[in-house]
Amino acid sequence: MIQTAIDSEVEGFSERHSRHVDERARRLMVKNGSLPARDILTGAGAVVIKQGRVRDKSSDAGDRMCFTPSVLSAYLRRTDKIEELLPWPYLKGVSIDDFAEALQSLLGENAMGLSANVVVRLKEKWEEEYGTWNRRDLSDKKYVYVWADGIHAKVRLADAANKEQCMLVLMGAKADGKKELIAGNAGYRESEQSWSELLLSLKQRGLREAPKIAVGDGALGFWAALRKVFPDTAEQRxxxxxxxxxxxxxxxxxxPKAKGDLHEIWQAETRADAM
Structure with a gap:
């Protein structure tokens, strides 16, 4: 996400100064490779970022312009709030203005410098990536366990109707123990309809075999939907x-003591040990 934002800013900066030319009508503001890559520690882990280099070839050094992306300060090594931004496009109902507001939650006032064109590019890129991921084929997948939950993002939703929305998330584990994110849709945590739409989309994408066991919170609308879409799947709180x-x-x-006792109960090898 950060890399996409930087690339979009480089393109936007270059386009805005496309008329900056010399006496022979040659562009003076040109892209010229990349600066050395650096690691940025985010809430989702470390990511490698490469900033495109923009060179001003004006003969007068005093008139030369320098490009610095608003999303990446010169010595930035850590950003804590990227995970708060990730669900926003799917929960909010994206518009250009909404993205500018969302980016400010991550980047602060520096995000005000992002042009509308940059925001449009980001929106299109994220929508494309999410759409591709959310339509991927599942015909070769077999999940032993699935975990369901509704995750509320720590962002302020202006629309009252959207305040109860969250990201409905379904994780799965295959027979080899490998876990993977299966689906993530905007919806309502206690809504059977929201969960039904998510589960039915799995069948539409080719998931033929029902998971053996589903795990989730007892208050979820997930359970009513599961019994209709995958009735053979066992349920576990x-x-x-x-x-x-x-x-x-x-x-x-x-x-504190009760918590320790409860952990011993559900971690017990047998029912007799738990008793």
Missing amino acids: CSVHKTANVLNKMPKSVQ
Whole structure:
């Protein structure tokens, strides 16, 4: 995402100064390779970023312009809020103005310098990548376990109708133990219809075999949808959510010990050990 934003800014800067020419009508502002790559630590892990180099060939050094992307300061090595931005395009209903607001949550006031053209390029790129991923073929997939949850992004939604929306997420584990993200759609956590649309899309994308076991919070609308779309899949409550629900009913003074006892119960090898 950061790389796409930088590339878009380079293109926009170059286009804005396309009329900056010499006496022979040759462009003075030209792209000239890339600066050395550097690692940026984000909330999603370390990513390698390469900034395109833009060169001003004006003969007068005092008139030369220098390009610095607003999304990447010269010595930036860490950005903490990128994960807060990732769900925004799919939860908000993207418009150019909305993206500018979303980028400010990540980049601060520097994001004000992003032109409309840059935002449009980012929007098109993200929509294309998400659409391709969300339509990928699943005909060769077999999931033993799936985990379902609704994740609320830490962003401010201006539309009251969207405030209850979240990202419906389905993770899966195959027989070899490898986990992967299966689907992620905007929807309502307690809505059977929202979860039905997500599960039916898996069949439409070729998933033939129902998962063996589904795990999730008891309050999800996921369960009603699962029983209709994949009726043979066994159901299991998420131990993390269940533990939190039980602890919420207890005095805070006993919660630490109770939490340890609950962990011993659900981690026990046999029912007898759990008792």
